[in-house]
Amino acid sequence: MIRRFITLAMILLWAGFAPAAVAQLRIEVIGGGATQIPLAIVPFRAEDGLAQKLTPVIAANLARSGLFRMVDAGGMNPVPHEPEQINYPQWKARGADAVVIGAVSKAADGRYDIRFRVLDATRQVQIAGFVYFATEAQLRLTAHKISDVIYEKLTGDSGVFATRITYVVKRGSRYELHVADADGFGAQTVLSSAEPIISPAWSFDGNRLAYVSFEDKKPVVYVQSLLTGERRAVANFRGSNSAPAWSPDGRRLAVTLTRDGNSQIFLINADGSGAPQRLTQSSAIDTEANFAPDGQSILFTSDRGGGPQIYRVSVNGGAAQRVTFDGSYNVSPRHSPDGKSFTFIQRNGGRFNVAIQDIASRQLQVLSDGGIDESPSFAPNGKTILYATEVRGRGILAAVSSDGRIKQRFTADVGDVREPAWSPVVNK
Amino acid sequence: MKRLVIATALVSILAACSSTPSKEQDAASVEDRGAGAPATAPAQKPPAQAGGVTTQPLKPSVVSSNPLKDPANILSKRSIYFELDSNVVKEEFKPVVAAHARYLQQNRGVKMTIQGHADERGSREYNLALGQRRADAVKQAMQLLGAQADQIETISFGEEKPKATGKDEASWAENRRADLAYPND
Numbered sequence: 001m002i003r004r005f006i007t008l009a010m011i012l013l014w015a016g017f018a019p020a021a022v023a024q025l026r027i028e029v030i031g032g033g034a035t036q037i038p039l040a041i042v043p044f045r046a047e048d049g050l051a052q053k054l055t056p057v058i059a060a061n062l063a064r065s066g067l068f069r070m071v072d073a074g075g076m077n078p079v080p081h082e083p084e085q086i087n088y089p090q091w092k093a094r095g096a097d098a099v100v101i102g103a104v105s106k107a108a109d110g111r112y113d114i115r116f117r118v119l120d121a122t123r124q125v126q127i128a129g130f131v132y133f134a135t136e137a138q139l140r141l142t143a144h145k146i147s148d149v150i151y152e153k154l155t156g157d158s159g160v161f162a163t164r165i166t167y168v169v170k171r172g173s174r175y176e177l178h179v180a181d182a183d184g185f186g187a188q189t190v191l192s193s194a195e196p197i198i199s200p201a202w203s204f205d206g207n208r209l210a211y212v213s214f215e216d217k218k219p220v221v222y223v224q225s226l227l228t229g230e231r232r233a234v235a236n237f238r239g240s241n242s243a244p245a246w247s248p249d250g251r252r253l254a255v256t257l258t259r260d261g262n263s264q265i266f267l268i269n270a271d272g273s274g275a276p277q278r279l280t281q282s283s284a285i286d287t288e289a290n291f292a293p294d295g296q297s298i299l300f301t302s303d304r305g306g307g308p309q310i311y312r313v314s315v316n317g318g319a320a321q322r323v324t325f326d327g328s329y330n331v332s333p334r335h336s337p338d339g340k341s342f343t344f345i346q347r348n349g350g351r352f353n354v355a356i357q358d359i360a361s362r363q364l365q366v367l368s369d370g371g372i373d374e375s376p377s378f379a380p381n382g383k384t385i386l387y388a389t390e391v392r393g394r395g396i397l398a399a400v401s402s403d404g405r406i407k408q409r410f411t412a413d414v415g416d417v418r419e420p421a422w423s424p425v426v427n428k
Numbered sequence: 429m430k431r432l433v434i435a436t437a438l439v440s441i442l443a444a445c446s447s448t449p450s451k452e453q454d455a456a457s458v459e460d461r462g463a464g465a466p467a468t469a470p471a472q473k474p475p476a477q478a479g480g481v482t483t484q485p486l487k488p489s490v491v492s493s494n495p496l497k498d499p500a501n502i503l504s505k506r507s508i509y510f511e512l513d514s515n516v517v518k519e520e521f522k523p524v525v526a527a528h529a530r531y532l533q534q535n536r537g538v539k540m541t542i543q544g545h546a547d548e549r550g551s552r553e554y555n556l557a558l559g560q561r562r563a564d565a566v567k568q569a570m571q572l573l574g575a576q577a578d579q580i581e582t583i584s585f586g587e588e589k590p591k592a593t594g595k596d597e598a599s600w601a602e603n604r605r606a607d608l609a610y611p612n613d
Contacts (some may be wrong), residue, residue: 010582094442196585196586196588196589198552199552200587214585214588218541218581218583219583219585219586239581239582239583240556240557240558240561240582240584242557242582243553243556256556256557258560258582258583262560262564263556263557263560263561285554285557285560287553287554287556287557288551288553288554299489301551301553301554303554308551308554329550331550331551332551332553332554345550346551352550372549374550374552375551393595419552
């Protein structure tokens, strides 16, 4: 009950921070980790004067992960900002295992000097302490980076708060490709079109997006630099060109082409130069390629056996091996960042849900229960899977932890949101 | 084919008939106004008027000579619908496919695009490939009936361009289709 109240409070707090009239995604959390770390975050000294307060963003990030329980940090006298001001027994009495304190001041160059510490209330020691120098425009990002440090020190996994996501918004008859912070804030439109946009895919360095645009009244694969905005059609052959996937070195893309007839997977250079090299050889549909993190093999969807199933093929070609055997419809494979598992969509009795399969043991777990779930992709720490679903006929984004325990839902102010992909870069 | 020619001719005649009376009414109304207003200049009267007889130049027929756009022509039918998970061209759509194949055979310079579509359920990319397979099935049927491969490009819109947006079988059935498109559509 208390947990539920805290979650609700976080959502209200969250809603209060969304700038008005901007289409932001808001995140709602359902469920939580088996054990949640009780954490107190003391408002930083002098953060009240900032255009963007830091600790509310940090608290919302950590609460949203489902792995932390926020302990009330109010009413302490004095309010601690330095380690020597900490009264550890008081924090233990409140149930906090860890306490975050910090302070903001102006540096000589006009930027903000933001320093914070993570303290272990049980062992009464500092477990992390960092200083950031940030301009006003970097305050949110700094809050995300601080969240990443706290998350990593207390859970042992790298945080993904300072990462980005991309997704497509359909607004009326227009399509927009957005890039936003992982918490849905700071959305920017990187492409706007009167025709559909699908299948955005991040390069492994996070600087380029490949996607399919129908602006020429047919599917064509483009690569767009997020640094310069420059874009180029890299696969525009006779027939359909779709399903781009980056090689880890960023030099090549796997794409689905129909230039030889049926939908087959080809490797092309990421700059569109040279001739495509055919990778799969079947008389069926082969599509939705995804490179393994080591770059040596590719998972893809094929209906060569009748219904669509997931197969693996070497990047050097050769025979493909089927890897999914459970159910009659398994599609959209995406490797986990460590390459040990993959997520995909499985249809069970007319319901489409996110599933995860361990590569070595072939153990499978269905993670979501939306029924119309699509386009799963891993967070760069492998702990969360972002996907598209529908609520009351409208497309929204959702996320589920890779153990299925924590579910999040991103709600947007307007439009239909679909085709999400999480940037593979940990620190942007 | 003979029936098509007759149908086209009939439409031409009907269109011609309907345009003639309306022109006469126009002329009559101009004359009426002239009569009711004494100050009207003679230049406003119809040019070839004498002894109460009015003549009008013959207007060219407005009927389109393009059979692809003639609603009475089977070539104006452009959608072929499919069953769930199927790319089999159903019996009821074979005449449409045959008519377009003949048109391409008789007009070797004409090129067309067949756009495949799928319903919204499942993976967008797999649906794109399913739409492609439907477009390819129609192309194959047209090739067997005399169209040349290089006259037809098959592409797919997958589930991205639904004709019906409902979440029911009736809507999905409308979205599992292949559309035939010519360059000047």
